[in-house]
Amino acid sequence: MKGWMGKTKVLFVFTLLAFLLAGCGIENLTALEPKGYGADRAMDLILLTTLIMVGVFVVVMVIYVITLVRFRRKKGQEDHIPEQVEGNHKLEVIWTVIPIILVLIIAVPTVLVTFDLADDSSADELTNVNVKGNQYWWHFEYPGEEVQTSQDLYIPTGERVYLHMLSSDVIHSFWVPSISGKMDVNTENVNTMYIEAYEEGVYWGKCAELCGPSHSLMDFKVIAVSPEEYDQWVEDMQNTDAEAEPETAEAQEGQELFEANNCMNCHAIDAAASGIEAGPENNGPIGPNLSNFGDRSRVAGVLEPDHENLTDWLMDPESIKPGNHMTGQYPELSEEEAERIADYLMQLQPSEITPESAGE
Ligand code: HEC
Numbered sequence: 001m002k003g004w005m006g007k008t009k010v011l012f013v014f015t016l017l018a019f020l021l022a023g024c025g026i027e028n029l030t031a032l033e034p035k036g037y038g039a040d041r042a043m044d045l046i047l048l049t050t051l052i053m054v055g056v057f058v059v060v061m062v063i064y065v066i067t068l069v070r071f072r073r074k075k076g077q078e079d080h081i082p083e084q085v086e087g088n089h090k091l092e093v094i095w096t097v098i099p100i101i102l103v104l105i106i107a108v109p110t111v112l113v114t115f116d117l118a119d120d121s122s123a124d125e126l127t128n129v130n131v132k133g134n135q136y137w138w139h140f141e142y143p144g145e146e147v148q149t150s151q152d153l154y155i156p157t158g159e160r161v162y163l164h165m166l167s168s169d170v171i172h173s174f175w176v177p178s179i180s181g182k183m184d185v186n187t188e189n190v191n192t193m194y195i196e197a198y199e200e201g202v203y204w205g206k207c208a209e210l211c212g213p214s215h216s217l218m219d220f221k222v223i224a225v226s227p228e229e230y231d232q233w234v235e236d237m238q239n240t241d242a243e244a245e246p247e248t249a250e251a252q253e254g255q256e257l258f259e260a261n262n263c264m265n266c267h268a269i270d271a272a273a274s275g276i277e278a279g280p281e282n283n284g285p286i287g288p289n290l291s292n293f294g295d296r297s298r299v300a301g302v303l304e305p306d307h308e309n310l311t312d313w314l315m316d317p318e319s320i321k322p323g324n325h326m327t328g329q330y331p332e333l334s335e336e337e338a339e340r341i342a343d344y345l346m347q348l349q350p351s352e353i354t355p356e357s358a359g360e
């Protein structure tokens with residue numbers, strides 16, 4: 001008996017812990033602390049439905065307990081058959097109408113929010129971004145600004161940014177839990193959604209559709225900066241110079257190795273969007289745009305952005321993201337060569353506006 005009690009206690013403690021820990025996810029990667037318009041509306045709906053569900057649960061439990069206590073078989077009444085209510089008109093109406101009303105209370109605001117979030121009437125005046133989902137990375141192109149980048153999506157705070165999303169391979173799903181809803185990224189039709197971050201910050205994004213072995217590593221970041229900083233970032237990106245000569249001898253050597261090892265077949269060092277056709281219909285680049293690689297918040301979306309991690313990635317991307325489309329597509333690099341290329345890529349820092357300046 002005692003052992004059984006002990007086990008229950010342990011189970012109880014672990015259950016409690018699980019509930020507590022569920023609350024301490026990564027900041028800016030939780031829908032429960034909304035920091036943008038879409039996430040706020042989703043939170044309203046979460047609260048409304050939770051409230052109704054808890055209400056239903058409580059009412060059902062109260063009736064259940066009352067029934068258990070009041071209608072127990074009592075001593076001396078063993079043969080008593082209680083009143084039979086099968087086919088009772090009043091009861092049937094009550095338990096049909098109440099759920100319908102509850103469903104309506106949930107459905108009406110949900111449909112309203114869905115239409116609100118799909119509203120693109122002011123898209124022409126505001127920032128638009130063509131989002132391209134690829135196994136296992138994200139490409140972002142700003143047709144109005146003629147700028148493109150990958151992995152880190154820069155947006156101005158306090159205004160809507162319209163995303164036009166398409167996939168180059170399989171179905172992905174774009175989700176930045178703390179600021180937006182979730183939207184499928186399909187191969188044939190462009191899905192549109194707007195996002196809006198209230199405050200500056202680095203918000204974590206995830207691919208939310210199983211898309212292959214490295215699906216869970218298909219991370220990206222939304223970097224929200226003030227509108228002035230955003231304009232500055234756009235200007236800096238418009239002025240990136242792919243041919244610029246690096247300052248150090250190591251980085252220069254890296255630049256030559258970059259050119260000699262097929263890297264250019266898949267990676268652009270220029271942020272100007274003129275090289276590829278604007279618009280979500282184009283097939284997009286084969287690999288991430290590296291023009292501001294030194295300012296990235298991560299290497300390949302997942303690793304801390306340092307020289308060592310980058311060298312590791314260049315030498316063996318497969319061990320970091322299984323099934324990625326870079327593995328085996330370039331000549332094998334020695335550690336020395338990978339380090340020189342890392343020197344080169346890390347100094348590609350065209351802007352002062354970076355994830356750090358947004359508060360990462
Ligand atoms: C066949 C096309 C291809 C070739 C050739 C190629 N890459 Fe890549 N590269 C990719 C793809 C695709 C990814 C995205 C991988 C992922 O995250 O799933 C990538 C990712 C990267 C990243 C991480 C980018 C980021 O945004 O974090 C770096 C850095 C990189 N490649 C450098 C290189 C270098 C240096 C070379 C040459 C030695 C090279 N690549 C050759 C396709 C290629």
Ligand SMILES: [Cu+2]
Pocket residue numbers: 133134135136171172173207208209210211215218
């Ligand atoms: Cu995906």
